[in-house]
Amino acid sequence: MVQKIVLPPQEGKPSDVEEIKAESNYLRGSLVESMEDELSSGISDWDNRLMKFHGSYLQDDRDVRLERERKKLEPAYQFMVRVRMPGGVATPEQWLKMDELAEKYGNHTFKITTRQTIQFHGILKWNMKKHMQELNSVLFDTIAACGDVNRNVMCNANPYQSEVHQEIFEISSKISEHLLPRTNAYYEIWLDKEKVVDTQEEQEPIYGSLYLPRKFKIGIAVPPANDVDVFSQDIGLIAVMEDNELVGFNVAIGGGMGMTHGDTATYPQLSRLIGYVSKDKIVDVCEKIMTVQRDYGDRSVRKYARFKYTVDRLGLDTVKQEIESRLGFAFEEAKPFNFEHTGDRYGWIKGEDGKYHFTLFIQNGRVKDFDNYPLKTALREIAQVHKGEFRFTGNQNVVIANVGARTKKAINEIIEKYQLTESDNYSALRRNSIACVALPTCGLAMAESERYLPSLIEKIEEILDNNGLRDQDITIRMSGCPNGCSRAAMGEIGFIGKGPGKYNFYLGASHTGNRLNKIYKENIGEEEILSTLGPIIEHYAKERFDNEYFGDFVIRAGYVEAVTDGRDFHNKA
Ligand code: SRM
Ligand code: SF4
Secondary structure (H helix, E strand, O other): OOOOOOOOOOOOOOOHHHHHHHOOOOOOOOHHHHHHOOOOOOOOHHHHHHHHHHOEEEEEOHHHHHHHHHOOOOOOEEEEEEOEOHHHEEOHHHHHHHHHHHHHOOOOOEEEOOOOOEEEEEEOHHHHHHHHHHHHHOOOEOOOOOOOOEOOOEEOOOOOOHHHHHHHHHHHHHHHHHOOOOOOHHHHHHHOOOOOOOHHHOOOOOOOOOOOOOOEOEEEEEOOEOOOOHHHOOEEEEEEEEOOEEEEEEEEEOOEOOOEOOEOOOOOEOOEEEEEEEHHHHHHHHHHHHHHHHHHOOOOOHHHOOHHHHHHHHOHHHHHHHHHHHHOOOOEOOOOOOOOEOOOOOEEEEOOOOOEEEEEOOHHHEEOEEOOEEHHHHHHHHHHHOOOEEEEOOOOOEEEEEEOHHHHHHHHHHHHHOOHHHHHHOOHHHHOEEEOOOOOOOOOOOOOOOOOHHHHHHHHHHHHHHOOOOOOOOOEEEEOOOOOOOOHHHOOEEEEEEEOOEEEEEEOOOOOOOOEOEEEEEEEOHHHHHHHHHHHHHHHHHHOOOOOOHHHHHHHOOOOOOEOOHHHOOOOO
């Protein structure tokens, strides 16, 4: 029986972003004029807010910010562009275009993100339109890759369950398409498509003219792999299989990682199960859940506007009832499932269909030609012979997927030529590491992340080696600020930037992604990180149970308390 309920109205004056959206004429604003303005390489704050809905941010190179300020120059403005890529799949042709665009307009690198897509950095305003158009020439767009809308839908990148992966991928694309904004603005501004004459007639049937109160994220996991961190999503879908066939999904709602230092009313949260639905209903289920957030999310204070706070404010049961009432049916009881890991499995694997798949570790997702490691060149050569596809993982890695036996030989030669399997020698800790972009491009970074984590891991590796733990899988994640783009609150070891060279240090998330970590030490630098972590790792080496993960051990040994509800994240023991 579906119950009708009446939710309380929202309070508070709408935030300035609500005003920008309302007056944007369905995300157009004055973006055309701003992009054509030759007086500045930047755009107004107002337009930058709208730019996000088009998958791009105005940034500046923070490495030269002070120097330019001293010289009374405007910041070194440049744009970041994020591709919309539901399920994280690109053809070799698309890869080659991205490789080319990074050279032509970007900073000669691109970044595989924690949501299975690609980001370009360093694009100058004058090149933005060409960049967008060339992306479009290989059927990529950037619509809704950022902004107060549903973002890139993640899906499991599991290479061996080929048929299920294909179906899950198709479902993630369907959800993404269904929840795309309908405005023509993107096509007019970037692709020179004909202008809609009467925009009043243009409708956003799902979003309305104010879109959502905040960003919204959906991810689909296929047990036993939780490589999309399903409990960190606004909607986490867990595939349910019967006799190796997908039958439906367990649905979890209200996860999210962001918080603000010093404000305990903000916290990372895990999504919580509300039940099971058959697969034919899943697109509708996602739409109805999202519309509850559209109608009841906080549009007044943006830091309290994510769906997780709506769920916690109204109560899980109330929100579930409201969703059921909009759907017109009730969820079935959630089905049993079991996750084993959040990380990727590297190297070659043969799929059910006889095709081969190679998962390559890409440190922090950065694709570039490093000194003595020409990774970008190697992947370009692979794309030139590859006939399958590239799949990006939520751990910032890439799967060279669907390779036939003959092409496997050619790809293997390239792998060997460029020693791409060198990462086989890395510690399991490094192979389970994620770092967000942070400096120099991220305007919100308080500390380094991507540029620092590899060297910190090198030092932790010495401790691991001394304790015989080089091959022990431990997840480690670093974010340059509390927004948590690396999902740092779900790392068995987590670091969240506090200031230059300083981090809050967290311990105790689960290896399978169903528990948050908890602060162990605040605002510490490298020396203290190592002197604190060293004895804990030593203790773990000596006293762990068979197959006990590090995250579980630190809880059993009393270093931190287990956090299974984000509202306990800040509680002191
Ligand atoms: Fe993120 C904002 C990078 C995944 C939570 N994120 C940003 C911005 C755009 C900074 C800004 O607003 O000015 C960063 C751009 C940096 C740069 O220079 O490129 C940024 N986020 C990233 C990426 C590229 C990190 C990475 O290294 O992979 C990831 C892109 C994902 C994608 O392809 O869509 C990325 N961001 C995440 C995740 C992880 C996830 O979604 O699974 C989270 C935590 C999950 C969540 O949303 O709760 C995340 N990003 C945030 C937040 C905090 C949101 C909140 O609830 O408070 C912000 C800030 C904001 O929205 O105000 C943010
Ligand atoms: Fe930037 Fe913070 Fe996200 Fe890192 S976690 S990319 S520093 S917003």
